[in-house]
Amino acid sequence: xxxxxxxxxxxxxxxxxxxxxTLGVIILATWWDNLDGGLYQGENFKGLLDWLGKSVAxxxxxxxxxxxxxxxxxxxxxxxxxxxxxxxxxxLAFGLGLLLxxxxxxxxxxxxxFFVSLFLAYFGGEEWIWTYVLxxxxxLTVFLGYGGRKFGIDQALQGKKSPFGLLx
Amino acid sequence: MGVLWLFSLRWKLPPGFDGRGETSLxxxxxxxxxxxxxxxxxxxxxxVVLPNFTIFxxxxxxxxxxxxxxxxxxxxxxxxxxxxxxxxxxxxxxxLEVPGExxxxxxxxxxxxxxxxxxxxxxxxxxxGLRTE
Numbered sequence: 001x002x003x004x005x006x007x008x009x010x011x012x013x014x015x016x017x018x019x020x021x022t023l024g025v026i027i028l029a030t031w032w033d034n035l036d037g038g039l040y041q042g043e044n045f046k047g048l049l050d051w052l053g054k055s056v057a058x059x060x061x062x063x064x065x066x067x068x069x070x071x072x073x074x075x076x077x078x079x080x081x082x083x084x085x086x087x088x089x090x091x092l093a094f095g096l097g098l099l100l101x102x103x104x105x106x107x108x109x110x111x112x113x114f115f116v117s118l119f120l121a122y123f124g125g126e127e128w129i130w131t132y133v134l135x136x137x138x139x140l141t142v143f144l145g146y147g148g149r150k151f152g153i154d155q156a157l158q159g160k161k162s163p164f165g166l167l168x
Numbered sequence: 169m170g171v172l173w174l175f176s177l178r179w180k181l182p183p184g185f186d187g188r189g190e191t192s193l194x195x196x197x198x199x200x201x202x203x204x205x206x207x208x209x210x211x212x213x214x215x216v217v218l219p220n221f222t223i224f225x226x227x228x229x230x231x232x233x234x235x236x237x238x239x240x241x242x243x244x245x246x247x248x249x250x251x252x253x254x255x256x257x258x259x260x261x262x263x264l265e266v267p268g269e270x271x272x273x274x275x276x277x278x279x280x281x282x283x284x285x286x287x288x289x290x291x292x293x294x295x296x297g298l299r300t301e
Contacts, residue, residue, distance in 0.1 A: 015286045019279050026272045130172050131273040137169075138276055141283065 016145035017101070017152065019138055024099025026135075027111065031091050040088040042081030049077050052121050064124025072121065090114075098142065101152015103167050108143035112136050169252060169280060170240025173232045180232075185225040193225055194218070196263075205264035213262070231255060239284065242294015246285055253281035 038044050053069035054060020063069055076083050090110060097107030119132035141147075146168075148154030154168035162168050180193040187195065197213050204210025217224045231251055238248025260274030290296030 013287070015283045019283055022275065022279055026276070030272075128270075128273065130175075131270060131276075133172065134273060134276040134280065138280055141280070 016147040017150040020142045020147035027095035040084040045084035046080035061125035068120045101148030104148025173236030200262040203265040242290030245290025249284035
């Protein structure tokens with residue numbers, strides 16, 4: 001016996017489409033808030049990275065994964081302007097992809113990577129870490145459920161070959 | 169989702185339902201009263217739930233335990249999903265205006281439970297599969 005997600009894989013499932021559209025709205029609403037607050041600008045982006053790694057006593061979030069914060073400090077922070085700009089574009093791209101159901105599987109992979117990186121950055125801190133688990137799990141469901149094939153532009157691409165099945 | 173509910177029990181364990189170093193269930197309820205998104209809900213918590221805290225704390229504990237076990241093992245999954253959906257909506261309504269809370273978390277929780285309710289995934293890698301074979 002198959003689940004409705006499995007049996008609907010070829011045509012997409014309404015429930016997964018609703019999940020995809022909601023994820024798109026969440027990502028784009030957060031993106032807009034971040035853009036409005038200047039978060040993607042070099043200094044502000046670097047400030048966020050500093051806050052993530054600082055202890056709660058020092059006014060930070062208190063993330064506990066030292067190796068990940070070392071990586072952020074050594075690789076991302078010196079290039080905060082560039083990384084902030086790239087994140088601005090990629091976040092917008094996979095947000096729109098999920099909202100519109102365009103290249104949904106690729107958008108899902110990018111979004112999962114983004115949510116996993118947020119999970120690692122916030123882990124051990126004051127934030128409710130399950131938020132990022134929920135977001136990653138929801139996006140994985142969209143990926144596995146071919147979420148763009150119902151109420152999405154991918155529906156029109158369905159008959160065409162998707163390289164390794166990773167685009168739509 | 170099953171792991172999430174079971175993991176969240178650690179700061180609301182009976183008989184004390186104290187936070188064990190984290191914000192306790194009673195403190196969360198008091199935050200809901202202090203920052204209500206809907207007046208009626210804040211009044212309900214203040215006049216009905218908090219005066220009968222122990223009864224409601226047991227109800228919350230048992231509901232989350234039931235949902236967690238049901239979803240983790242895929243047993244009566246739709247019941248667990250319906251319970252989880254109701255609790256996610258309740259959390260969303262109660263915590264919408266509490267400072268530091270991100271309401272989208274509860275929207276996502278509710279949607280995932282809705283999806284589980286519709287697709288009944290307990291039939292794969294779950295005990296529900298034994299009943300449907």
